Amino acid sequence: STENTHIEGLRGDNVAVLSGYGFTGWSTQEFSLRTPAxxxxxxxxxxxxxxxxxxxxxxxxxxxxxxxxxxxxxxxxxxxxxxxxxxxxxxxxxxxxxxxxxxxxxxxxxxxxxxxxxxxxxxxxxxxxxxxxxxxxxxxxxxxxxxxxxxxxxxxxxxxxxxxxxxxxxxx
CATH class of the missing domain: 1.10.10 (Arc Repressor Mutant, subunit A)
Incomplete structure (x- = not known):
């Protein structure tokens, strides 16, 4: 069995560090462009x-x-x-x-x-x-x-x- 240690392109120790701080992935907040269509x-x-x-x-x-x-x-x-x-x-x-x-x-x-x-x-x-x-x-x-x-x-x-x-x- 292989454990998935991949969070949005990060691997290994980086995952452990980020997970330790409660990081579970990237936020997908909406944002407004400067000029409307x-x-x-x-x-x-x-x-x-x-x-x-x-x-x-x-x-x-x-x-x-x-x-x-x-x-x-x-x-x-x-x-x-x-x-x-x-x-x-x-x-x-x-x-x-x-x-x-x-x-x-x-x-x-x-x-x-x-x-x-x-x-x-x-x-x-x-x-x-x-x-x-x-x-x-x-x-x-x-x-x-x-x-x-x-x-x-x-x-x-x-x-x-x-x-x-x-x-x-x-x-x-």
């Missing part, structure tokens, strides 16, 4: 806002290819898609936090970066109590109403965020 993001965007915001988000993502590098990341894409449709910063950042997409602070920092780059602007919406809410809008200088296609949003955003623009319209 795209299908879940799309589904919740439609539920929280509408299918147009979801379609815009998806089209910008598709035009971008990857959000893993650079300043034009998933949060920037969500803000730009929301800005095209006049979504409130409070609502989109709350949605994001609810689905573990990104924190409100991350959305606030990215909104500031996009504003500084001249890509979005905000409009104050007065409320009865507390700080006014902010409606996100695409910057009309960068994105005239006639040219807000996802491809244009991607190319202008990449240029502006990479610093390939001049602050002075008379330069270059």
């Amino acid at each position: 795209r299908s879940y993001v799309f589904e919740t965007l439609t539920e929280e806002f509408d299918s147009e915001v979801k379609a815009e988000f998806k089209a910008i993502l598709d035009g971008l290819g990857s959000t893993r590098n650079g300043d034009l990341n998933k949060v920037a894409v969500a803000l730009l898609a929301g800005a095209k449709h006049g979504v409130q910063l409070f609502e989109i950042s709350r949605w994001s936090e609810d689905i573990d997409f990104a924190s409100r602070a991350t959305f606030s920092r990215k909104k500031n970066q996009l504003e500084d780059a001249g890509l979005i602007e905000t409009e104050k919406i007065p409320i009865d109590v507390g700080r006014p809410r902010l409606r996100l809008l695409l910057d009309t200088e960068q994105f005239p109403e006639s040219d807000t296609t996802p491809d244009t949003i991607v190319s202008v955003s990449q240029q502006r965020l990479s610093g390939e623009f001049s602050e002075d319209p008379n330069e270059g």
Whole structure:
């Protein structure tokens, strides 16, 4: 008879030591990945806002290819898609936090970066109590109403965020 002295790849003395401390095997606890699945993001965007915001988000993502590098990341894409449709910063950042997409602070920092780059602007919406809410809008200088296609949003955003623009319209 052969005794099974094998615990998850360990043999011999290691098994005796671990068994002495009550180790009986590896735990299989669930853990959450940092970003929810795209299908879940799309589904919740439609539920929280509408299918147009979801379609815009998806089209910008598709035009971008990857959000893993650079300043034009998933949060920037969500803000730009929301800005095209006049979504409130409070609502989109709350949605994001609810689905573990990104924190409100991350959305606030990215909104500031996009504003500084001249890509979005905000409009104050007065409320009865507390700080006014902010409606996100695409910057009309960068994105005239006639040219807000996802491809244009991607190319202008990449240029502006990479610093390939001049602050002075008379330069270059």
